[in-house]
Amino acid sequence: MQETVFNIIQLVLASLLIIVILLQQKGSGLSGVFGGSSNIYSTKRGFDKILHFATIIIAIVFFGISIVRLAL
Numbered sequence: 583m584q585e586t587v588f589n590i591i592q593l594v595l596a597s598l599l600i601i602v603i604l605l606q607q608k609g610s611g612l613s614g615v616f617g618g619s620s621n622i623y624s625t626k627r628g629f630d631k632i633l634h635f636a637t638i639i640i641a642i643v644f645f646g647i648s649i650v651r652l653a654l
Contacts, residue, residue, distance in 0.1 A: 588651050593595070595644040603636045 607630060626634050 585651075585654065588647060588654070592644065592647050595640055595647065598605070599637070599640045599644055602633055602640060606637070623649050
């Protein structure tokens, strides 16, 4: 029973992590690979900042659940 709950939680966190990562804005695309990127440092604001922190929190919780599952 306990293992099933951890499996469901981990599946939900993995799905959320994928969605949050895919929602983040990309750079300038393929031109950045060849050195054509002219990105200027800018701070994250608004929704981008929320997505950034959500990604970090979800990843930490996902990692923690994975460690707990290993200990069981």
